[in-house]
Every structure is written in C-alpha cells, then in structure tokens.
Amino acid sequence: MAKREGLEVSVAVGDAAMLSDADVVSAYPITPQTHIVEHLAELVANGELKAAYIPVESEHSAMSACIGASAVGARTFTATAAQGLELMHEVLYVASAMRFPMVMTVANRALSAPISIWGDHSDAMAVRDTGWIQIFVENGQEAVDNVICGFRIGEDKRVLLPVMIHLDGFALTHVIEPIELPDKKDVDQFLPPFKYPLPLDPEKPVTMGALGSPFIYTEVKWGQEINLEKAKSVTLEVWQEFDKLFGRKYSPIEQYRTEGAKTLLLTMGSYSETAMVAVDKMRGDGKEVGLLKLRLWRPFPYEELREVVKDADTLIVLDRAISFGGPGGPVCSEIKAALYEEKKRPRIIGFVGGLGGRDISMAGFEEIVNRGIEIARTGSEREFEIYGVRE
Template identity: 50%
Template structure:
C-alpha cells in the first residue's frame, strides 16, 4: 500500500510495522509528530503496545532499556537536545547489548535555538556503540527501521540502531512511501525473542560492577558485534531487496563507475547531489556521488572500493567538529589512509541552511580551481 507521508509518519509507521511492544518517548520539535501519531496508533489499538509517556528523553531511553531487557521490542524517537540528554543512556543501551531502534530527527544544537537540520546531535553520539544510519528519503526511513530491528536482533550483533532523518527536509516533507503488506513484513521480521533476559526463572544480574579482569573483554565483544553487523546489514539488505524490491547497502554509489570526481555525502544532501551529478553529467563532466548510509559500523572497505577509482574526492558535511573539520570528512580520510587521491572537506547547510544544486556544483568548481584543503565553508557570510 502506497501513501503520501512525511518522514515522521514514515518513522511512526515503521515502528508500527515492526510491531514493537513498548514505546517510550518525549516530545521535541521537530520529532513531535512521531510521538503524536504513535500515541494515536496505540490508543486506537492498531498497535498492541504500551506507550510510556515519560517526563524526559533520559527516562524515555531508560524505560526502553528496562523494557527491552525483559524481552520486549522497543522504539523511541528524539532530536537534538533530547538526544544529548539521552547520551548517558545511549552507552547503557549499547553496552547492555539491547537492540533498541530510535529515530532521530537531525536538528542543530542550541544556543541559539534552532530547530533546523544539522547532524551535530547524532555525530556527537558516535562512540556510544550504537549503529547509525542516515536516510535520504521517507521510504528509506520506513525501510531502515524495519531492517534495523532485524540486523540488531541477531545474536551475533545485539546492538541498538539510531535511524537519522533531517529536520523538516524529511520530518515534515511529504513523499510517497510504500508500506507493503503486513504478511510480507511479518515474514521478513519475526518476533523478538532474546535468549538472555530478565527472567525470574533464571535470575541474572545485568551490568554489575565489572573489574579490569572483564571490562576489556566486554569492549572487545562490542567491537566484534559491530564488525558482525557489517555482514548482517548486507545480508538483511539483500533479503529486503528480494522481498520488497528495494536495494540498500552500507553505502550507495551514484554514477561513480567512471567518475573522475566523487562527492561524498549523506542524509538529504545526497538527494540534491544526485540531481547535481545528473546536471554535470549532462555537461559532460565525469562526476559521481557516494552516499554514506552507516556512520557506524563505518563502511571502510566499501568507501575505499568506490573512491580508489576516482581522481579526486570532495566530502560535504552538515556539521563540524569544532577545532578540527567535518566529521564524515575525518572518517573518509582515515578510511583512505595511504591513498594519493586528493580529498577536499566542505561544510554546508549547518543549522538548516538550504543546500542547493548550485551549491553542490560550486563544490566541484572549487575542486577544479583550488588545492585540496580540509575546511571549505560553502556560502558562509564572513
């Protein structure tokens, strides 16, 4: 069944299709409609779940953790300040090996108050142990939520996933979304039934005091889980394509095969970049775009495979790590360590500033005319 939906509705419908048992969430602009529509869906009995209307995002994640530890499938959604308030609990969820799925509407951090798109909020959660996906459109939001439960719930993964969608560009923009049918979804995503959980018949203590004798190994196992997730993501994406006819991977390469210039991007900028690439291709320029879907696990091999055949690479970031450079730029450079291919770091669209096709074309023009550098602010008023 196809519907015209905003990104927030796609997220709420994704959680509904995943038949989550417990939702625990707190409202924040521009995530609010996810909370609203889910509470309606639950109240109408269309989703057999408990909705815990908590008093903060910190409690939202804590309640998801408690519920998931009992063996329930849980969902929550937040944005910016809410995600920052949750930060402590993100570690708790990941190190607790609980495959919670959370939608995060990427919004700039205050001050000044901004409700517009920027990925500083989620990038700041990079080292919590969560998998992180950045979505380009509303269909991808819906699909990624379904796939994230499946990937996270594998016993050799057991990790939570943050599904990111840009504020307003997706959260409040309507697009056609195929919701498929319940039977096909249920066949794709079976019930969550973890072997180890809070169980009075098998009393265990979770997350107890852990000495240096064991903590190191817990960290080692987290990393193994992230590595396992790489192949699980590919496997689940392949199954998803078979069942639903839509192809996903850790990355998405667009017209990169013979590209001399490859632009690396993520989120909604990736959609604009595809249009820009088409225009430049029409003019005979050999340009391609590489969309990074997963910040964690970071697709090192996949990124290198695409970029190693390029002559030059430009990375466009919608955030900056102050005192250094764009966060994805750092990741891509590190992945390409040892390569002689020149690479530029661009910043664009921070705090929701529009990133147009012309802006993306200007990136390629800049690369033609200038030596590589790490921080190039597109359209900044100095």
C-alpha cells in the same frame, strides 16, 4: 499488494514501527521528531497498535525505559532529536554495551546554541562513538524500510545491538512523500518475533549492569567492538533479504553516476537527493562527476569505501557538522583516515555546509564541486572550508 500513497514521513515512520509490532514505545516529544511519537501515541490510544506507550519526563528517562523494556525482551522503539539525543547521551552507551536491541529514529537537528530547530548532523556526530549501529536515510521510503530492517538487524542473535536511523529533521520528517508501506503479512514474514536470549526473568534471575573492574573492563569493551564490526555482514544480509522480498536495494555506500567519474562528491541523508540533481546537471555539462551516498555510518564500511573511490582523482566530502578546533567535518576526517594507507587514493577535500537548516541548492552543490576541484589543484589555506558563509 502494498500501494504507494502520499504520507508525511513522520507518520510513515510511526506506521513502520507499528508494522514491526513494537511492544513498547517510550519517548519524549521534541521538534522535529514530535509527529513520529504523536502518531504512535494515537495508534496505541486507538488500539491499532497493541503496545505499551510510556510517556516520560525527559529523554534520559525515555532511553532508560527503553533499556528496561528491551531487557525483558520487548520490541522497543523510540525517537528523538538534537538536545533530546544529547540528554540521553550517557544512557546510549548503556544500551549498546548491555546489548539491548531497539530502534531509535533521530530526526537530525542542529545543537544549541544558538537554539535552532532546523536540521543538520551535529546531533548525530555527537553520538558517533556510542556503539550503536547507525544508518542515514535520504527519503521517506528509506526511513520506513530501515526502521523495519533496523529491528531485524539489531535483534539478530549475532548482533543484539541498538540501531539508530538518522533522518533529516523537517527536510524529511515534515514532508509528504509517495511512500509504499509494506503489507503486514510481508513484514511478519521478514521480521520474526523478538526473543532476547537472556531476558530479565524471575524464573531465571541474572544480574545486569554489574561493576566492571579493571580486571575485566578491557575484555568487555573488546568484545563489544568486535561484535559491532561483525554487525556489518549481518546488515548486508538483512538488506539483501529485504530486497528479495520488497524489491528495494540498500547498500553501505550507494553510488550514483560514478562510472568513469574523476571527481566524487560524498553526502549523507536527504541532501543527497539535491546532490543527485546537481550531478545530473554536471554530467549534462560533460563533467566527470559522480555521487557517493554514505548510508551505513556505524559500523563504518571501510572495504566498500576503498573500493568505490579507487579510480577517482578527487573526493569531496560534505559534512553537516563541525568537530570544533579539530579536523572540521567528522565524516571527512574519518574518510581521510580510512584511505591513508591506500597506495592509490584521491585527494580528499572537506567542506562543511548545510548547518542549522541552511539549504544547499543544486547550484550550491555545483559550486562545492568546482571549488573542491580547484582546491585539489591549488590547495587551500585551511584544513577544511565552509560553504556559503557570509563575510
């Protein structure tokens, strides 16, 4: 029987990759992802994890090595953050378009400049369109569970795509939390061995990475899009089965105290935990406020979003990244687009906050909600507002 113990989340994430029987780990260390890959390097060196650990000279090489590993049918894991994710940017598109399953945890961190090792979602938002399945987690247990689910989702024959698990740098990676690591035999039952249908094999040669002329590029891209859209139903299926076996439920958008809520706040990642406490406080004060936690970022859960916001008057979206010179928060912008055609939709108010590791306290979330309600009534001079900036 699996037991809960105090574990550093990074260590637990490494353990989750081990429980998943990763065959190949290729990574380049970068704060705040370092402890994940350090731990995996130790597990491999100690013989606890029978895997090839490929130390590389950059993240660009790390992702390239992962692609090669996945192409021969190896279960592949990597992790990175911020500038590292940006350095592997072009290769991310190759992994998804060539349909190579792998799991990558991204220890979300702000992008330079100024250089910041602290957390926000600017790295995640910069890779929004890379064609990966992307899941945001809010605590260590979710990170562990979704690494295991990530392999299962990505390796499903109907999907065959790489999966990114976003967990906040420091706020999650460097904290010790009570975490239940599943038993190996249960993980084995949940996650069958990986069999890639068209691996690199000298007995049955294939060409990978051929030129796609104008004659065929559109067809390839359309197939890729349809395939990623379909991955949503498989993700839901895998989460349901995970719940049956391990007793923990996951959904694309989790609702917290949303019954009868006129005002909804939407957050992603670890800040949702503080937001929950803030919602408790506001509910205690008699305010009809609820919280939405967006977990499945790609493929985007359109139907689920439309369903959960339909009775609200105001929807306040907190982004932890800026799409500069554009709509402000990329998440808010997508949510506005998703609801544009709805006959009945809430007023949508966008905030940017929590940049570069700036905390948002319980009182902060309360302030954001109050200001959001005010903007819904009186309007704002700006498309979006930033929370907590000093004049």
